Every structure is written in structure tokens, then in C-alpha cells.
Amino acid sequence: MENDCHRQRLLSSVNDDERVLIRHIIDLGRASFASGLSRSGCFLDERQLALCNLSLEQYANDSGDLPNYEFLGGYEAAERRVIIFSGYGRTVPFSPVVFSGRNIGSLTHRDFLGTLMSLNIKREMLGDILVGEKRTVVFVMNAVLPIVEEVSKVGGVGVTISHDFSEADIPEKKFGAINATVKSLRIDAVLSDAIGLSREKTQALIRSEGVLLNHLMIFDPSEKVDEGDVFSLRGKGKFVLNRVGGMSKKDRIFITIYKFK
Numbered sequence: 001m002e003n004d005c006h007r008q009r010l011l012s013s014v015n016d017d018e019r020v021l022i023r024h025i026i027d028l029g030r031a032s033f034a035s036g037l038s039r040s041g042c043f044l045d046e047r048q049l050a051l052c053n054l055s056l057e058q059y060a061n062d063s064g065d066l067p068n069y070e071f072l073g074g075y076e077a078a079e080r081r082v083i084i085f086s087g088y089g090r091t092v093p094f095s096p097v098v099f100s101g102r103n104i105g106s107l108t109h110r111d112f113l114g115t116l117m118s119l120n121i122k123r124e125m126l127g128d129i130l131v132g133e134k135r136t137v138v139f140v141m142n143a144v145l146p147i148v149e150e151v152s153k154v155g156g157v158g159v160t161i162s163h164d165f166s167e168a169d170i171p172e173k174k175f176g177a178i179n180a181t182v183k184s185l186r187i188d189a190v191l192s193d194a195i196g197l198s199r200e201k202t203q204a205l206i207r208s209e210g211v212l213l214n215h216l217m218i219f220d221p222s223e224k225v226d227e228g229d230v231f232s233l234r235g236k237g238k239f240v241l242n243r244v245g246g247m248s249k250k251d252r253i254f255i256t257i258y259k260f261k
Contacts, residue, residue: 032085042124096165111155181252188221
């Protein structure tokens, strides 16, 4: 969960590319405020959204010259979203593209992403990809929509395209529950149980590769985690510390970790 200290650490971790992105988003907001017209950027991932949101809040508090803005991704639980400044009205700059076909259930997220990016479509032009057994939905910026609508094959499988996206296309979020006990709520202790490695090997991974904790890359195994914190390790998955319970007879803390499937 993001407290003031974490917010400041997150903002201080901004790299050069992210700094350019934040400046661009703020400029869009200022342009919308000045013209009264709706303005928006492209799709952002969760870290980019967190950084831009904090920066916009900070800028609005300092200057006050920003219109209302929101984060839309096509459905309520979207991970990749677009920041839209409303002005006097809201213009949504993306559309859902529904792929269907006889053998579409054999295709994966990677198949769809690879096919679309092979058309020189950048990742920021694409939102979430909702893979289903009979239909897959990709949220696409309208600027590249004509290119995507020409796709007839994905991973060698023939597909047809429509735009009749509905709530039935949204897959149910699935989690695997991991119940464990830890001596402390350090990231190395919690992550060790999440990925099934020894504490020593987990510490080495954190020091060498880092773990993403609430959008902030951490290299210190002693970093504390709280209930509700989200963390991920490349190649090992994404997790949330769903519950922190009481103490065992051996003074260990009961925890429940959810792994995203």
C-alpha cells in the first residue's frame, strides 16, 4: 500500500524515459485546460500510470491548471490504461477489437502481441489482451485501428474481426492461494514462500535482479511488505500479500499470498 514515504521513493526512482513521459502527460493536461478540448495519451502500464498519477496530483496542487482526468482501459479491471483529460467533453481514443475463429482457443497472449507488433505497432498503442477460448479482445488506439482490422491470421490461425465487445469477454481473475508462516514481513521471507525457493536463494535473486514492489524496483532483501502490497519477480510471476494473520505458537506470522494466474 502506498504511503507518503513510498510515494516519494517512487517519484525519486523515475528514469529519463519516464521523465519525458510525465512531462508529455502534463503538457496534454495543460493543453486540454487551455483549449477546453479532450486530450489523451497512449496506453500506459501500471508503473507508468502510478508515476503519472502522482506527478499529476503534485502538479495540480502546485498550479491548479489541469482539467479533470481519468484512467480508462476498456473495462473496470484493466491493467493498461489511457489517461484522458476531459475538457468540456470526453473522447475515448481507443476501441475494442474482437478476434474470433475456429481454432482461436489454441492461441496465447504472446501470439496476439507478436502478430500486432510485427506490423510495426508499438506496445503503447495496445491495451490489455483478453484471451478467451472462443474470442480474444485487444484494446487498440484508434490511430492504428485500420492496420489491426486488416489482420486475417494470428499465429497461423485464421481469424475474423468484429467490435462487439461485451462483459462476457472479460475473463475472471484467477489466483492461486499460498498459505505460509514467516518470521517477519521482510520481502525475502514473503517472496521465498511465494516462489518456493530457499531464503538464501531468494535473497540472491533480489540483490541481482530486483523485485518490483508496488511499482518500485527493490534490491534490498530486508524491505518490509504490508497486507495488500503487490510484488513480482521476472520469470516467477506476480503476487499480492492478501492477508496477514496472527502469530503461531513458534512466534511466526500467518500469511496468505495470492499468485496471479
